[in-house]
Amino acid sequence: MSRILEEAITVVSAEHCKGCGLCVQACPQAVLALMSSFNSKGYHPAHYVGEGCTGCGMCFYACPEPAAITVYKKGAEYPDQEGR
Amino acid sequence: MAKLILEKPKGFCDSYERKPGDHGTTHYCPGCGHGNIHKLLAEAVEDLGIQDRTIIISPVGCSVFVYYYFATGNIQVAHGRAPAVATALKRANPHAIVVSYQGDGDLAAIGGNNILQAANRGEHITVIFVNNAIYGMTGGQLAPTSLLGMKTATTPYGRDLLNEGPPMKVVELLSSLDGPTYLERQAIMGNKYIARARKALRNALQCQIDGKGFSMVEILSACPSGWKVDPTDSYAWMEKNMLPHFQLGVTKDVRAEREPFFRTFKTLSAAEIVEQLDLAVPEPKHFPSKLQKTGYGDPSIKLAGFGGQGILSAGAMLANAGMEQGLQTSWIPSYGPEMRGGTAYCFVNLSERPIGSPTVSHPDVLMAFNRPSLEKFEPDVKPGGLLMYDSTIIDVKPKRGDIEILAVPATQMADDLGNTRMANTIMVGVYVAHTGIMSPAAIEQTLPLAIKRKNLVDANKKALRAGVDFAATL
Numbered sequence: 236m237s238r239i240l241e242e243a244i245t246v247v248s249a250e251h252c253k254g255c256g257l258c259v260q261a262c263p264q265a266v267l268a269l270m271s272s273f274n275s276k277g278y279h280p281a282h283y284v285g286e287g288c289t290g291c292g293m294c295f296y297a298c299p300e301p302a303a304i305t306v307y308k309k310g311a312e313y314p315d316q317e318g319r
Numbered sequence: 320m321a322k323l324i325l326e327k328p329k330g331f332c333d334s335y336e337r338k339p340g341d342h343g344t345t346h347y348c349p350g351c352g353h354g355n356i357h358k359l360l361a362e363a364v365e366d367l368g369i370q371d372r373t374i375i376i377s378p379v380g381c382s383v384f385v386y387y388y389f390a391t392g393n394i395q396v397a398h399g400r401a402p403a404v405a406t407a408l409k410r411a412n413p414h415a416i417v418v419s420y421q422g423d424g425d426l427a428a429i430g431g432n433n434i435l436q437a438a439n440r441g442e443h444i445t446v447i448f449v450n451n452a453i454y455g456m457t458g459g460q461l462a463p464t465s466l467l468g469m470k471t472a473t474t475p476y477g478r479d480l481l482n483e484g485p486p487m488k489v490v491e492l493l494s495s496l497d498g499p500t501y502l503e504r505q506a507i508m509g510n511k512y513i514a515r516a517r518k519a520l521r522n523a524l525q526c527q528i529d530g531k532g533f534s535m536v537e538i539l540s541a542c543p544s545g546w547k548v549d550p551t552d553s554y555a556w557m558e559k560n561m562l563p564h565f566q567l568g569v570t571k572d573v574r575a576e577r578e579p580f581f582r583t584f585k586t587l588s589a590a591e592i593v594e595q596l597d598l599a600v601p602e603p604k605h606f607p608s609k610l611q612k613t614g615y616g617d618p619s620i621k622l623a624g625f626g627g628q629g630i631l632s633a634g635a636m637l638a639n640a641g642m643e644q645g646l647q648t649s650w651i652p653s654y655g656p657e658m659r660g661g662t663a664y665c666f667v668n669l670s671e672r673p674i675g676s677p678t679v680s681h682p683d684v685l686m687a688f689n690r691p692s693l694e695k696f697e698p699d700v701k702p703g704g705l706l707m708y709d710s711t712i713i714d715v716k717p718k719r720g721d722i723e724i725l726a727v728p729a730t731q732m733a734d735d736l737g738n739t740r741m742a743n744t745i746m747v748g749v750y751v752a753h754t755g756i757m758s759p760a761a762i763e764q765t766l767p768l769a770i771k772r773k774n775l776v777d778a779n780k781k782a783l784r785a786g787v788d789f790a791a792t793l
Contacts, residue, residue: 251343255350255543255550261510278349293510295325296517299354301361301388302327302343311323 236315243290244307245283251303254278258304261297264289330361330370330389337387346384350550352507352540353382356449359517360418361389363524373416374408376401378430380422381456382449399430402437405444410582416527419446424454427463427487434493438533441498443582445527446535447520448489451542452561459545463487466560471545486564490537494571500532502571506539506561508554515567522574530579539565608644608757614703615754619679620667623696624688624709626654627663629743632769633686634665636747639765641669644757649677662691669756684754686746688729690715707750709742725753725793732785738775741782748786759787 245267247258252274258281259267266287269279281303290308298304307313334342347353364370374392377385378401386393392415396404401419409417426434426448437444453471454460460473464486468477478486490502501523505516516538523534539561541553548556593599610616620637624630631652638650649668655661666679685700687693687708693715700706702721711730727749729742744766751757763780770776 248343253344253349257350257550260551260554263510292325296355296358296513297510299347299349299351299358300344301331301354301358304325305327306325308321308323308325 237312238315240307240309240311240313242286243288243309243311244313245288245290245294246305246307247281247283248303248305249274249280249282250276251300252278252280253300253303254280255299256281257297257299258294261293263291263293267294328358328361328365330364330391331357332388332390335387337384345388347381348542348544350541350543350553351381352451352538352542353449355507355513356447356516356520356538356540357385357388359513359520360420360447363517363521364389364391367521367524367528369416369524369528372414373418374412375418375420376405376408378419378421378425380425380454382420382422383456385420399425399428399433401425401430402433402442402444402446405446406437406440406442409443410584413443413581416524417444418524419444421446421448422455423448423450423452423462423464423489424457424460427489431463434489435496438493438535439496439498441500441532443527443530443532444534445523446533447523448535448537449540450489450537450565451540451545452486453542453545455542455545464489464565466564469560488565490535490570493535498533499535499571500573500577501526501534501569502537503535503569504537504539504565504567506557506565506567507541508539508557512567519569526574529574530581531574531577532580537565539567609755611753611755614683615705615756617670617672618668618683618754618756619681620669620684620686621679621682621696621699622665622667622686622688623692624663626661627740628688629740630654630663630688631665633743633747634667635769636744636762636766637667637669637750639768640751640757640761641667643761643765646670646757647672647674649674651677664692684750686750687713688742688746689713693717705754707746709746711742725749727786727789729786732789733782736778736782736785738778738782741779744779744782745786745789748783749790750786752787752790753793759783 264287266284267281270282274280292306295304295306364373375389377395379398401421405417405419450464452464454462461471465478470477490504493499494502503519505519506512519536523536526534543550543553622630622634634650638648641648647670651666654663668674681699681701683704685696685706690713693708693713697717700722705723707725709729710726711728717724729745732745733739733742767776
């Protein structure tokens, strides 16, 4: 299932994230935060708080990890997944 | 059109087969600038449509594992040598886009001359120079780019201007050369800087795609582990410490003035190569051996003496003539670093059968040209073998009774002919005539290959005949 987004979404892959916090620092809307929980490597991964993303992509370029952040801009086709 | 989805660029491999278990993440520390630069490069490679012809060179340093990450061609090279390898790659494959990815220890320290020469030649390559002011992988030692006052593993009191000198400004240095086309310094230091670095990197790649010559982007990059700061504090650290010394911006850009240029090379035909290298040899003739004794066949020969005695040349005479005769032949020199007076050994194998190893530790034939060689190698000669020694120079007699021994006053004979240095040729003459391993005519015909000075060839032919005559008196 997929849908066309009306609002931008940033998805952080918790298992790829090393918790460096650069995306949190880069986000102009302050809608990214580090989680208090750990991922399997022992990092506090970043996550999207759920609303307010403008799809600017700053976090994508600030993130040093190739697969950790995906930004879906407004109008993008978004693969809906249960329980994201 | 701007992309609607920003995701892991196609320039990356889907899966990184670096170690079992985790195929999704890089090996870099959290907050390392390499990851950002990789991302910009992978994205540019994808967007510029050059993925199927890009070759990225991984250096030595943290970015050594580049080959696990990029879905492009790759070569991993010795420390600092990426520009040299990139040169060869590009010249052999002009259509390829060659990217040399190097850190500051690699490029500015051990590879300093490599990058200077490649830039000066204006090679059609793109260099990504990641400057984090430290040797990251090896544990945070001083790099040429380390900042004044910076405490590293090797400068515990901080870099001192009088002791280690100021940090090296590489793009400024290269800008003084005529060769490079595009040089820029940018930084991974926050949103606007990353956007500029992204643009610079694309300009540099485009410069190569357009065939306009050498391009390099120096990218200031964070090393939170090496600097011992948090990733989120690293940008402030760079701004405070790096920016005052490393000014950002374009330092050289002559893309507009420079026409695309192509390197063409003259390729030589086989005949021209032979002529250029003076390899022309006389028409091969067969000189069948007339062995005086079956034990003389297929010899492993060791020639030993001082440098300057013509040990290697004597071996070359035998080897060249052996080839002329259709024998399997090997010749290996072994000598000290001195031009004159050091030890000089040479191993020659002449065989009807393929030669397994070219080295000779237990010779069938030992030709000793000085006393140390005789004393050292006499015990190694195979029982039933042949020992020849220069009895003018060597004032001791061989001790063994189970080998054939020939005392040849080679140096005296050479002196009589007017040139001491022909003792080697005399010894060869005695050897071939005594054993019948080959016709002296075979040696004579190939003498010009071993004797570099053409005016000495005739004298050496005389020496050869003197040796042959001597053998007849034995």
